[in-house]
Amino acid sequence: MNILQVTPYFAPAWAYGGPPRVVFELSRELVKLGHTVTVVTTDTCDSRQRLEDGHELLDGVEVYRLRNLSNRLAWKQQAFLPLGMRSFFQRAPHYDVIHMHMFRTTLNVAAHRFSLRSGTPYVLSAHGSLPRIMRQKTVKKLFDLAAGDRILRDARALVALSRVEKADYQSAGISGSNIELISNGIDTSPYQNLPLRGAFAKSFGLDGKRLVTYLGRLNARKGLDELLLAFRDVTRVHDDLCLVVAGPDDGYKDRLTKLSDRLLISNRVVFTDFLPPSLKLQLLIDSELVVYPAPREPFGLVPFEALLCGKPVVVSRDSGCGELLAEADAAFTVPPGDPVLLREALLLGLGQNSTTREMVRRGRVLVTERLNWSRVVRAFERTYQAAAAATSPT
Secondary structure, rough: OEEEEEEEOOOHHHHHHHHHHHHHHHHHHHHHHEEEEEEEEEEEEOOOOOOOOOEEEEEEEEEEEEEEEOOHHHHOOOOOOOHHHHHHHOOOOOOEEEEEEEEOOOHHHHHHHHHHHOOOOOEOOOOOOOOOOOHHHHHHHHHHHHHHHHHHOOEEEEEEEEHHHHHHHOOOOOOOOHHOOOOOOOHHHHHOOEEEEEHHHHHOOOOOOOEEHHHHHOOOOHHHHHHHHHHHHHOOOOOOOOEEEEEEEEOOHHHHHHHHHOOOOOHEEEEEOOHHHHHHHHHHHHEEEEOOOOOOOOOOOHHHHHOOOOOOOEEOOHHHHHHHHHHOOOOOEEEEOOOHHHHHHHHOOOOOOOHHHHHHHHHHHHHHHHHHHHHHHHHHHHHHHHHOOOOOOO
């Protein structure tokens, strides 16, 4: 098949979290199966850097990067305004299927128009971006009225990462029969030969400390206030702990630093900002426990990466990763927004006993058997084929 992936960010824009990595790995796996894959994206990289716009071949994937009108707007407001978008779709060749990633983007608006004009079917993966929460709620509502509702209705299939996200689609009026439940895949190759412990702790002056780690963007959706409250109480039991909060600031770091000051734990909390993949791996290796307290997160890759590094994890019960890990009894799961129960889970996770080790073992089996890309890419392949074979939307 000839497949077009439409995404506002793409490798190596790792600061944007899981979606650019997932789209890259999915595209690469599709190429391995013999499909032709083209990606149209923007030049954003992170809060300060752009990538070179233009065309490149990346692991067999044709990538077209369009220059954003403003990289600041892209990062701060998630307003991706790529120049040359209309020209790209005017000269686009025939595709068997389009896969749109994220939801409220101008790229998706242009791809939707192209789909209607050319008769090319498309599927959509919202990656958790469907609910009107957090910032710009009015703008999101206006987008949905102008284009978003139509984009959802005309999709041949909508991909949900978990039951959490499937419920989001259904709340938007989408029939369950049009929703495909496909978890993210994980490339396990970086975890086959793990580096020795100690490099991260040494580079950040944390030798002798036991690290409790959060990895992800710093925003109000991630449950970080409750994490700081819970961690404060845990330090009263374990005086050798340090909380590492690693990830790009999404406008919430200042609040968290002030909260850590008020809780008198600022000397035990380290904010690292965004970490490149190699340093992120070193952090996971040096961690005693990894915490992912984000409520209603559609998936969440970090807990699975931690398990591949042999680390126990604590996750929010109503997240996508929480769904899978609870089914496998592979994590300590807690209800969202409860720092008392989160504290108890942290204490259990730090126990390092046979129960914890067995949880980690089950988690590694879950990742290698259920989330491996060879399995996940076949699910996407079937979804694409079914979309291409279906009748056109009315």
